[in-house]
Amino acid sequence: MGRPSISDTDRKSAFIRVRITLRQREALLALAKRYGCKPGDIIRKKIFAGHFPSPKMERVDLETYMELKKIGVNINQLAWHANSGKFPFGIGEQLTELKKQETLLLNLLQGNDWRF
Template identity: 35%
Template sequence: MARPRKKPLDRRAALLACRLTPAERLAVEQAAMRAGLSASAYMRRLLLTGKVVIRENRSLDHAAYDQLRRIGVNLNQLARVANRTGQIAPQIDEALAAVIRFIARELGGGDGA
């Protein structure tokens, strides 16, 4: 199902442009990336609110990435069984718990307990 169309007054159709040096543009794009935003969304937020929150960017180490990949493989296998049989395997609760523990530990900074 497609997303409903926005009302004309809610559409972002007005353009406000400014000229930047290549170095300035790069700095804006890097700041937007650190904030997890597009360059347009970053500039819009900065202009309208005067501030942008930069999220801490932690990259996954190899062991964490491998663990996430293994969990994904398990979930994919369970999804295939569910699609083939029409029944959800009871192991889905265990896989979901593993995902929640992983997210809490790696992205939330918790101990995963």
């Protein structure tokens, strides 16, 4: 089974040449890599849809997923205690540490390489 045919109105057959600086080209290529598509797709999406494509997210490995799950369970337990009127000793320090871990994991997932 071959590729489905594209109608003449949907076929991308017209060309437009645009001059850009080397810095702009590098920025466009970096965006294309970040979004996981071709530079022309980014330009078309921004011009005709009014926004950039959704960024491509890398798959989370099992170890990171389990760590996020543990943090979520801890936060839910602390929230349950706080909402029931029970404030265990040291809850402020625990919440601060959990927030730091959450921020670190989110930065790692988004590709940021900085730490606390």
